[in-house]
């Protein structure tokens with residue numbers, strides 16, 4: 390039997406309402422904050438990611454899916470979306486509209502990582518990018534948006550960690566300081582980190598090897614922000630304080646992608662453990678220029694949707710909000726099958742979700758099926774009642790039933806709690 394590839398997953402109908410909820414609430418709040426959706430291709434030239442994420446990063450070194458196509462072009466499955474969006478911003482001259490280009494995206498990303506809970510090879514991200522301003526209040530807006538999104542979803546017990554890496558010159562100074570800090574331990578580092586020591590010493594802080602982790606823990610945090618970057622960081626904090634977004638400063642946070650400058654942040658959530666971030670982001674003030682555009686500052690974030698779904702799955706109110714079928718049409722006697730089929734269609738056309746048992750068995754078996762679906766009402770078509778144009782409406786929650794005139798059924802259902810949003814008028818007009 391052919392199975393899904395390791396690290397990939399089918400999102401099954403039972404789980405999908407959770408995903409749709411994340412997407413709907415995301416689209417809504419991003420729109421409120423002025424972000425418009427962008428969809429970029431899943432495949433890009435591999436060089437786009439090598440140049441932006443950095444050739445010494447884990448993503449580029451060992452996690453990127455790269456292949457050459459029939460024209461011998463070197464193609465990558467996108468490991469993240471920021472680089473693609475910056476490419477699209479430059480290629481489509483989105484800067485011409487002036488101001489800040491505020492974009493959001495939802496889609497699959499690919500990284501060949503060791504699969505585990507909340508870590509997959511194909512995973513989904515939902516994120517935003519604000520391209521065109523270095524104003525620290527944009528940083529505060531973007532960070533606040535990520536926290537407000539979680540609040541709207543009903544995710545609790547999350548924690549925003551904040552740091553500033555400074556500008557390119559500051560980053561170089563920090564790298565030099567850390568080289569001196571790690572030099573005495575060089576021999577005790579793993580082979581990958583020995584290599585990182587030369588190429589990008591900050592990556593050592595991300596190493597998952599126990600020996601490297603214990604060395605990194607004892608290295609003191611280095612901050613070498615120039616006056617401008619220090620002032621920018623202070624203003625980000627002022628902005629966040631002004632609107633009551635809680636955060637803690639973590640000046641050992643370095644992030645796994647090289648394009649970051651100045652503000653970086655991560656959000657962890659209690660049910661996922663402190664190790665795995667549900668959201669991460671930051672400024673990348675040099676990336677647009679690096680990829681051939683004008684000097685344009687930018688900032689953004691991405692949530693891992695599997696991790697969001699894991700955090701949400703535990704929230705009781707979300708479980709209860711899962712969408713259900715509202716009504717079930719049951720038939721007492723095969724002769725009424727055609728009438729039942731017509732009624733089913735009318736209910737659906739009126740916006741009332743409805744089911745029927747196509748393998749008609751006994752009325753008892755149909756009732757069991759209705760119960761399993763968790764419907765609010767069962768409409769029973771019995772031969773005697775139908776002769777006088779009536780059906781039996783059974784309220785499954787109240788355990789009561791009544792006879793109802795067939796032509797009044799839909800209006801009656803639409804007046805019941807939970808079904809009042811159905812499109813009564815449309816059917817009454819028909």
Ligand code: HAM
Nearest residue numbers: 469471508509512666667668669670671689690691693
């Ligand atoms: P990232 O930290 O590489 O940043 O990923 C962002 C989020 O995607 C992570 O915090 C995590 O929730 C999720 N994620 C990453 N890898 C996996 C995986 N293998 N399986 C499941 N979830 C995963 C970025 O991708 C940046 N582009 C974020 C950004 C946007 N920075 C600025 N703008």
